[in-house]
Amino acid sequence: MLTENEKQILGIFNERLLVRKDELKSLLNQSGFNDGIVIINKLSGMGYLKFIEAVGSPCYTITQDGIRVLKG
Numbered sequence: 452m453l454t455e456n457e458k459q460i461l462g463i464f465n466e467r468l469l470v471r472k473d474e475l476k477s478l479l480n481q482s483g484f485n486d487g488i489v490i491i492n493k494l495s496g497m498g499y500l501k502f503i504e505a506v507g508s509p510c511y512t513i514t515q516d517g518i519r520v521l522k523g
Contacts, residue, residue, distance in 0.1 A: 453520065460490050461499060461521045464513035472502075472509040 453461070463482060464470060470478060479487030491511065494500045499517030503510055513521075 456484065456486075457490055457494060458521065460484065460487060461494065461513060461517055464500060464511065465518060465521055469505060469510050469512050472511065475511060 459482070460479070463478065475491070476488065479491075484490065491500060494517070495502060495511070499514055499520060500511050501514050503512055505512075
C-alpha cells in the first residue's frame with residue numbers, strides 16, 4: 452500500500468510521464484516535498500518509476516506498474 456505522498460509523486464509523473472533529473476528537485480520542492488528524492492528512490496525500487504537516459508539527459512519515467520497502482 453502506498454502512502455499519500457507516494458501517490459502524489461506518482462501523480463506528478465503520471466501527468467508529465469518524463470521528468471529530467473535536473474528539474475526533479477525543483478518540481479518536488481514546488482509541490483511541497485522536502486523528502487522527495489527518498490520517495491523517488493523507494494518508488495524506483497518498487498518498480499513504479501524507472502531511471503533512463505533520454506536525449507542525452509538522465510530522466511525518470513513512470514512505469515506501467517506505476518500507472519496501474521496509481522489508478523488503484
